[in-house]
Amino acid sequence: xxxxxxxxxxxxxxxxxxxxxxxxxxxxxxxxxxxxxxxxxxxxxxxxxxxxxxxxxxxxxxxxxxxxxxxxxxxxx
Amino acid sequence: xxxxxxxxxxxxxxxxxxxxxxxxxxxxxxxxxxxxxxxxxxxxxxxxxxxxxxxxxxxxxxxxxxxxxxxxxxxxxxxxxxxxxxxxxxxxxxxxxxxxxxxxxxxxxxxxxxxxxxxxxxxxxxxxxxxxxxxxxxxxxxxxxxxxxxxxxxxxxxxxxxxxxxxxxxxxxxxxxxxxxxxxxxxxx
Amino acid sequence: xxxxxxxxxxxxxxxxxxxxxxxxxxxxxxxxxxxxxxxxxxxxxxxxxxxxxxxxxxxxxxxxxxxxxxxxxxxxxxxxxxxxxxxxxxxxxxxxxxxxxxxxxxxxxxxxxxxxxxxxxxxxxxxxxxxxxxxxxxxxxxxxxxxxxxxxxxxxxxxxxxxxxxxxxxxxxxxxxxxxxxxxxxxxxxxxxxxxxxxxxxxxxxxxxxxxxxxxxxxxxxxxxxxxxxxxxxxxxxxxxxxxxxxxxxxxxxxxxxxxxxxxxxxxxxxxxxxxxxxxxxxxxxxxxxxxxxxxxxxxxxxxxxxxxxxxxxxxxxxxxxxxxxxxxxxxxxxxxxxxxxxxxxxxxxxxxxxxxxxxxxxxxxxxxxxxxxxxxxxxxxxxxxxxxxxxxxxxxxxxxxxxxxxxx
Ligand code: HEM
Ligand SMILES: Cc1cc2nc3c(=O)[nH]c(=O)nc-3n(C[C@H](O)[C@H](O)[C@H](O)COP(=O)(O)O)c2cc1C
Ligand code: SF4
Ligand code: SF4
Numbered sequence: 001x002x003x004x005x006x007x008x009x010x011x012x013x014x015x016x017x018x019x020x021x022x023x024x025x026x027x028x029x030x031x032x033x034x035x036x037x038x039x040x041x042x043x044x045x046x047x048x049x050x051x052x053x054x055x056x057x058x059x060x061x062x063x064x065x066x067x068x069x070x071x072x073x074x075x076x077x
Numbered sequence: 078x079x080x081x082x083x084x085x086x087x088x089x090x091x092x093x094x095x096x097x098x099x100x101x102x103x104x105x106x107x108x109x110x111x112x113x114x115x116x117x118x119x120x121x122x123x124x125x126x127x128x129x130x131x132x133x134x135x136x137x138x139x140x141x142x143x144x145x146x147x148x149x150x151x152x153x154x155x156x157x158x159x160x161x162x163x164x165x166x167x168x169x170x171x172x173x174x175x176x177x178x179x180x181x182x183x184x185x186x187x188x189x190x191x192x193x194x195x196x197x198x199x200x201x202x203x204x205x206x207x208x209x210x211x212x213x214x215x216x217x218x219x220x221x222x223x224x225x226x227x228x229x230x231x232x233x234x235x236x237x238x239x240x241x242x243x244x245x246x247x248x249x250x251x252x253x254x255x256x257x258x259x260x261x262x263x264x265x266x
Numbered sequence: 267x268x269x270x271x272x273x274x275x276x277x278x279x280x281x282x283x284x285x286x287x288x289x290x291x292x293x294x295x296x297x298x299x300x301x302x303x304x305x306x307x308x309x310x311x312x313x314x315x316x317x318x319x320x321x322x323x324x325x326x327x328x329x330x331x332x333x334x335x336x337x338x339x340x341x342x343x344x345x346x347x348x349x350x351x352x353x354x355x356x357x358x359x360x361x362x363x364x365x366x367x368x369x370x371x372x373x374x375x376x377x378x379x380x381x382x383x384x385x386x387x388x389x390x391x392x393x394x395x396x397x398x399x400x401x402x403x404x405x406x407x408x409x410x411x412x413x414x415x416x417x418x419x420x421x422x423x424x425x426x427x428x429x430x431x432x433x434x435x436x437x438x439x440x441x442x443x444x445x446x447x448x449x450x451x452x453x454x455x456x457x458x459x460x461x462x463x464x465x466x467x468x469x470x471x472x473x474x475x476x477x478x479x480x481x482x483x484x485x486x487x488x489x490x491x492x493x494x495x496x497x498x499x500x501x502x503x504x505x506x507x508x509x510x511x512x513x514x515x516x517x518x519x520x521x522x523x524x525x526x527x528x529x530x531x532x533x534x535x536x537x538x539x540x541x542x543x544x545x546x547x548x549x550x551x552x553x554x555x556x557x558x559x560x561x562x563x564x565x566x567x568x569x570x571x572x573x574x575x576x577x578x579x580x581x582x583x584x585x586x587x588x589x590x591x592x593x594x595x596x597x598x599x600x601x602x603x604x605x606x607x608x609x610x611x612x613x614x615x616x617x618x619x620x621x622x623x624x625x626x627x628x629x630x631x632x633x634x635x636x637x638x639x640x641x642x643x644x645x646x647x648x649x650x651x652x653x654x655x656x657x658x659x660x661x662x663x664x665x666x667x668x669x670x671x672x673x674x675x
Binding site: 006007008009010011012013014029030031032033035042043045046070 | 445446447449598599600601602604605608635637638639640641
């Protein structure tokens with residue numbers, strides 16, 4: 001079981017709040033949008049997070065100014 | 078009793094105005110997507126939310142104390158319908174307008190995940206209208222409006238908000254606006 | 267049309283047309299004379315079995331097994347009790363593709379048969395046929411010929427993304443024809459929340475034929491991995507032609523048959539603007555690209571081939587296409603909206619023989635950066651096309667980076 005952050009790219013405007021909260025998993029691309037640090041981090045619209053990031057991810061979901069995030073628990077991996 | 082209520086009303090009104098200005102300034106900061114020194118974007122968001130909710134609490138206190146104060150002759154209906162009051166109805170009415178707007182802004186802010194971005198943005202942007210109305214209300218009806226320190230605080234607030242609003246409208250306001258502009262100009266055949 | 271199996275002489279163009287067997291502009295009676303009526307409802311369960319056994323994959327570009335899509339909708343209907351919706355996708359947003367338009371002009375009845383059958387088997391409550399507005403007069407005529415009244419025609423925009431599945435749904439719901447964030451399957455939550463089967467019009471035409479003639483017949487064309495036939499649009503020096511070819515066909519065999527002299531061909535873009543380049547013509551054109559078989563097998567996507575002859579600079583062509591794709595971005599998702607124009611600009615610098623030593627590395631990084639970071643696959647596919655250009659045309663790339671061009675002097 002791992003946590004996956006689902007990003008609605010049509011909403012996200014790259015304000016960078018989630019990048020700050022999930023610095024271990026996310027970094028900013030040149031235009032300010034969240035980008036997975038892990039090479040295989042982006043899986044069809046979601047970002048796979050490290051196990052201990054669930055709490056921070058929940059906070060990011062709650063505080064994202066564009067309501068662009070959701071947290072999913074997935075079985076794969 | 079009236080004396081006490083009167084001073085609670087004045088003090089809470091004053092604090093509301095400071096908090097409101099703070100909320101607006103931090104809102105504009107947060108919207109830029111930039112971290113300011115020690116203030117991360119996350120902290121800014123938390124501050125923005127806390128300031129605004131505190132502001133709502135102080136405005137409530139402000140209104141309730143005026144209701145309890147017989148000198149102000151305020152009725153419950155004056156809280157919800159502007160310009161009906163007996164005491165300086167126009168200036169008091171501005172207070173009602175800004176109060177209603179503030180409740181709407183704060184509520185839709187808290188419920189934004191359920192309302193959708195468009196409703197939230199539409200209502201939230203009226204904050205730029207609400208702030209000057211609230212300031213005008215304070216200047217027009219406030220007992221302390223004539224005092225020097227009230228004027229100084231108001232002038233500084235107006236200055237800060239004007240500066241922030243102007244910054245808000247400049248091309249480099251958003252973080253990464255330079256790289257984004259560069260990218261957008263990428264294809265221009 | 268014979269229903270016995272056709273011996274596989276060689277792959278290439280079909281010996282006998284299937285989808286277009288009823289001839290040009292086939293009328294309802296010509297259609298019935300050629301194919302006969304659709305099988306009766308009594309045969310529905312066999313039809314589903316035959317569809318499954320046929321191995322038909324979607325002809326809209328994604329090449330997903332069609333029977334599995336239908337089964338998913340059926341499961342969702344059984345679970346939720348909601349009536350499903352059927353959408354035939356004839357949007358054909360790809361500017362180099364003509365095959366759907368061809369099919370809707372000459373064999374509309376086969377597409378409508380396919381809709382009738384899937385609708386009957388799924389018990390769909392609504393059926394939509396989505397095409398460019400220009401196709402509607404012919405379709406209305408075909409529908410009135412056969413007394414079809416339950417299909418709703420819907421006109422889409424003609425831009426590149428309009429045919430993407432969620433863009434079609436959005437357009438049908440009265441929104442803009444732009445892709446949406448849709449992390450769930452259309453079979454569970456599609457149009458208006460109903461279980462939805464959205465398939466390409468050519469896919470439906472194949473379903474209509476398999477229902478009549480069996481999976482065995484279908485598989486008598488094509489290969490084991492890529493059974494059946496498909497329509498392809500072939501572009502060569504400003505002209506295009508549409509043919510029905512065997513699945514898994516060999517590219518050079520096909521070109522020879524079409525009398526396009528392979529000695530003049532430098533490269534072929536396989537799969538259209540969302541495809542890949544190849545200079546090796548001895549490859550097979552299949553439904554999907556299996557990593558293990560790359561580059562000897564390439565996915566032909568929605569069936570588009572563009573021929574690049576010697577004398578034109580392939581890097582210039584690649585740059586033109588990526589420019590077009592960057593401008594086609596729906597500009598909804600940041601990485602796509604900003605990443606694709608940046609990629610296009612760097613590729614244009616390559617095409618213009620910039621000697622910036624960091625260009626290739628930057629392009630490689632950009633292609634990785636945009637992939638998987640959008641509501642639809644547009645950025646992924648654009649990145650794949652760009653990196654295929656750099657890898658396949660490595661000689662040209664090295665020449666350009668030193669200010670030379672191998673094709674123009
Ligand atoms: C007294 C009430 C409030 C006022 C006056 C206020 C004012 C503002 C202002 C002026 C902005 C900048 C908007 C722009 O220029 O685009 C803003 C942004 C914002 N506010 Fe408020 N706000 C209030 C309450 C709230 C509350 C209760 C929330 C709930 C959490 C909230 C959430 C936000 C968010 C998410 C943004 C956008 C920040 C971004 O885009 O990064 N606000 N606010
Ligand atoms: C950018 C983009 C454009 C697309 N355009 C079309 C199109 O014009 N026609 C089409 O049938 N499918 C198109 N597709 C594929 C559809 O999303 C969908 O997968 C397909 O219509 C399903 O039908 P199939 O299973 O029969 O292939 C497009 C996909 C993408 C990512
Ligand atoms: S917090 Fe929201 S808007 Fe900001 S970068 Fe993350 S997803 Fe995008
Ligand atoms: S990825 Fe690009 S093309 Fe697809 S929806 Fe987002 S912006 Fe539009």
